[in-house]
Amino acid sequence: MQTALDLTVMLPQSAYDYGERSSGEAHGVVLTKPHVVSLxxxxxxxxxxxxxxxxxxxEPACGHGAFLVPAAERLIASARRHGRDARDIESAIRSYDVARDHVDRARLAVAGALARLGLPLDDARRLSEAWVAHGDFLLTGQGRRFDAVVGNPPYIRIEQLSPELQEEYRQRYSSLYxxxxxxVAFIERGLDLLAPGGVLSFICADRWTLNRYGAPLRRMLSRWYQVRCYIDLHSASPFESEVVAYPSIFAVSRGKTGSVPVATLSTASPEECEAASSALRRAEGRAEGRAEGRAEGGAPERCPGVTVAEYPSWxxxxxPWVLSSPEHLEALRSLEARFSPIEEVGGTRVGIGVATGSDRIFIVRGDVDIERDRLVPLVMRDDIEDGRIRDAGRFVINTFGDDGKVVRLDAYPRLAAYLRAHEAEIRKRYIAQKSAASWFRTIDRVHPELASAPKLLIPDIAGSNEVVHExxxxxxxxxxxxxxxxxxxxEALGGLLSSRVALFFVWSYAVKMRGGYLRFQAQYLRRIRLPAPESVAEDVKRDLRSAFRRRDFEGLDALALRAYDIDALPRFSFLDTRR
Structure with missing residues (x-):
């Protein structure tokens, strides 16, 4: 077993920088705007x-001190107000960063702020060194608990770390699913370190609130903690530079969640942040008053640039945390109470197409010199347009036999020659390194019987539910x-799945992307609820088929309301690329 020090050294210097890495290179530190930090x-x-x-x-990942400097300024102002001196505040702040240069910059920034506030330079340096530590917060033991845990935790996929560090983190943090x-691990660790009455307040990507990997953390919060408030920043700009993440702010303490105020900020300007702070504190006061029998709940409240709605239950x-409006959530829960998930109705199955690990090699044209029974016709996203499939003459190489095992290359000499011509590149893939004997297999098994089965196809990323009959x-x-x-x-099912009713389910749960696009992943498609086929009138099914063939989306929307026996849906916005 390696030590925490050894494991820390394995991290790349900027592994804790905020931002999603796509090619192994980390983005620079993305600073949270000062007025957002203040909020x-x-x-x-x-x-x-x-x-x-x-x-x-x-502050578990201090970066360049975006949170530490204003926290230190507040601490000094408070100390002067309450007659404290420098010795009283030496243990009041603790922060970490795994990158040495971040620690040095954060200490310099804090010491400079303290000096500007009039502290002697020696005191300023001593406090900054006491407050900012070099180390991996997730692997560092703590002999204390904290009244406030704040920050912008690092945003990096767990699989981008070394296998040894991944294993160590997963052993320590059950939320890393x-x-x-x-x-996610920073949230779990921060919550565990809260003192009685303490509050954790983070800004971070919001995917954990909806995605499958966030389920253990949501379950932990539901059982042991109180969500005090939540702020949606999808349309806002809380950072000094653009990032790919969709952030939110949330505040959590120990206890049981009751009603929760949820704010939406349009720009995260200084004025909006100040208004949100005031509105959320008033909402928290109302909730405490109701709990003590001192006040009644109020209607959703509006402030300049900020909308605050109160969710009576969490x-x-x-x-998943479906957070658009209480009215939207009520309609969603009503539908979910009346209808079953898509895979529990009519023998319906949701799946994803084949991943090869190297499309350049495993996706070929029909004139390639490979045995024909090793080639399966393939359709890609680019082959679909206006509800029709264009045969682009593509094939995927099938490296599996009917028994589900990888084929023997000596039984297919032309396939063997083709694969060995690309062997060096194929062996670079993770799956080839994991299983050297079957180095030439695709990541997923190709199922020729799936190719010959009638099915509906749905692109992963789209502005709407673009369903195609294949x-x-x-x-x-x-x-x-x-x-x-x-x-x-x-085709009748395709009509239902092309409607706004089906989109309502996906839109409620799916990750929203820049430009109004949605991810139509299996985990979200499986959230769609369906009526039983026999419960839908034959004339409605007939009209669904007809409207689906004509791509008459207005007609499909009206027919879906009949099939689900509802009058209307709450308004929700989406980028409709179907029309």
Whole structure:
């Protein structure tokens, strides 16, 4: 077993920088805007009217000191107000960073701020060195708990770290499930270190609130913690530079969640942040008053540039946090109470197409010199337009036999010659290194029977539910999801799945992307609820088929309302690329 020090050294210098890495190179530090930091400190209760010298603040990944400097300024103002001196505040702040240069910059920034506030230079340096430590927060033991845990935790996929570090983190943090981002472990560790009455207030990517990998963390919060407030920043700009993440701010303490105020900021300007801080504190006061029998709940409240809605109850267990409006959530829960998930209706199945690990090698044209029974016709996202499939003459190489095992290359000499001509590149793939004997296999198994099965195809990233009927000629690529069904007429089902009702389910749960696009992944498609085929009138199914063939989306929307026996849906916005 390696030591924590050894494991820390394995991290790349900028592994804790905020930002998603796509090619192994980390982006630089992305700083949170000062007025957003001020809002987060307010939500954590770290305000200068309190005796902050008697409290403890933790910043687990300090970067260049975007949170530390304003926290230190508040601490000094509080100390002067309450008659404290430098000795009283030496243990009031603790922060970490795994990158040595970040630690040096954060200490310099803090010392400079303290000096500007009039502290002697020696005191300023001593405090900055006491407050900022070089180390991996996730592997560092703590002999104390904290009244405020604040910050912008690192955003990096767990699989981008060394296998040794991944294993160590996963052993320590139960929230690191599936392909989780590292900020999930920072949230878990920060929560565990909260003192009684303490508050964690973070800004970070919001994918964990909806995605599968966030389920253990949501379950942990539901069981042991109180969500005090949540701020949606999808349309806002809380950072000094653009990032690919969709951030949110949340404040959590120990206890049981009751009603929760949820704010939406349009720009995250200084004025909006100040308004949100005031509105959320008033909402928290109302909630405490109701709990003590002193006040009644109020209607959703509006402030300049900020909308605040109060959710009377929160989400149970690992349920995704569907946060658009209470009215939207009520409609969603009503539909989910009346109808079953798509894969529990009519023998319906949701799946994803084949991933090869090297499309340049494993996707070929029909004139390639390979045995014909090793080639399966393939359809890709680019082959679909206006609801029709264009045969681009592509094939995927099938490296598996009917028994599900990898084929023997000596039985297919032309396939063997083709693969060995590309062997060096094929062996670079992770799956080839993992299983040297089957170095030439595709990541996923190709199923020729799927190619010949009628199915519905849905592109992964789209502005709307672009559903296409494929009569049984092609195997889907991994940028397409497919749906088969034993009990549904596929064109009638395609009509339902092309409607706003089906989109309502996906839109509620899916990750929203820049430009209004949605991810139509299997985990979201499986959230769609369907009526049983036999419960839908034959004339409605007939009209669904007809409207689906004509791509009459307005007609499909009206027919879906009849099939689900509802009058209307709450308004929700999406980028409709179908029309």
């Amino acid at each position: 987060i400190l307010d939500l954590a209760g770290y305000t200068e009217d309190r005796d902050l010298a008697s409290l403890s603040l933790l 599936d392909r989780a981002d590292l900020y 989400f149970d267990g690992d349920d 009569e049984g000629r092609f195997h889907p690529h991994h940028n397409l999801y497919f749906i088969t069904s034993e009990g549904w007429d596929l």
